[in-house]
Ligand SMILES: NC(=O)c1ccc[n+]([C@@H]2O[C@H](COP(=O)([O-])OP(=O)(O)OC[C@H]3O[C@@H](n4cnc5c(N)ncnc54)[C@H](O)[C@@H]3O)[C@@H](O)[C@H]2O)c1
């Protein structure tokens with residue numbers, strides 16, 4: 001099946017036909033990938049203009065960024081050259097930031113290889129790296145020239161990273177698409193599912209619709225993508241980005257934020273119904289160890305998205321709809337989380 005995802009944002013999202021060997025790279029560009037992908041897809045992406053970074057979040061650092069800039073320039077990347085980001089969200093964010101900045105911006109193509117990168121990070125135009133002050137603090141908005149996908153690439157993705165991406169897929173159901181949510185509940189989506197490509201295409205199309213309404217995150221429309229993320233990001237910070245995967249943190253966050261919306265009286269969705277679907281996908285619905293709640297609330301209070309007094313949270317009001325709510329009482333949030341997690 002060949003599906004293209006429409007959108008007016010000026011770049012194409014294209015699925016390559018299913019094939020056992022992957023060969024979607026234009027050899028005239030510079031390819032950036034990580035060490036894991038390089039060891040698996042060495043032949044498919046073989047080119048003289050290749051930059052391999054270490055796998056993992058640690059590569060989204062200023063040091064690796066400068067080293068990659070140095071390497072792409074040494075490989076002769078010109079103003080009209082193209083960077084190919086072959087990898088998960090780490091490669092996409094880093095290579096995209098290199099593309100946004102080198103020669104004041106060159107074209108880049110995203111070839112997302114993880115489920116999370118397919119449904120989330122490869123679309124939306126946010127690229128960047130982490131600083132010692134926090135994650136994604138140095139970045140840009142730089143859309144790719146094209147997103148080129150092949151579902152077959154997911155066959156080599158470690159299962160925990162498939163599960164990780166599923167948290168974002170389920171999020172799209174809650175915030176936007178109740179039919180998608182119902183389908184995900186009635187049959188567990190897996191790497192073997194015949195409709196996997198269709199689901200990925202649906203998620204991309206939702207993300208494009210949301211982002212196009214608020215590309216630079218100014219009107220607040222894009223904020224609905226943050227459902228589960230205010231609690232989730234605070235949990236990741238407390239964890240020091242060591243044990244919890246992002247998808248796990250936001251699964252816990254979505255259940256928690258559903259409970260907050262319920263207590264605030266803006267939703268009638270039972271948080272246990274929200275938890276049910278994450279159980280089905282083996283995602284956690286509560287923290288694995290005890291959480292210092294006051295510290296968590298402190299982190300949430302420091303979130304840059306807060307406006308005025310209280311917390312700003314993107315909360316699902318009915319399945320398929322989400323709203324950015326301001327002025328949510330931190331004390332109420334702490335009491336909800338205490339009830340939910342103890
Ligand atoms: N720009 C955005 O809008 C946006 C949105 C969400 C997340 N992100 C960023 O994305 C990053 C997380 O992305 P991720 O979860 O893809 O992590 P990742 O890039 O680290 O990939 C996860 C792991 O899977 C491996 N891998 C990826 N694809 C594979 C494949 N096909 N076969 C075998 N192994 C494979 C990688 O080597 C890595 O070890 C974070 O840095 C996050 O900040 C960005």
Ligand SMILES: [Zn+2]
Nearest residue numbers: 168229246250
């Ligand atoms: Zn996320």
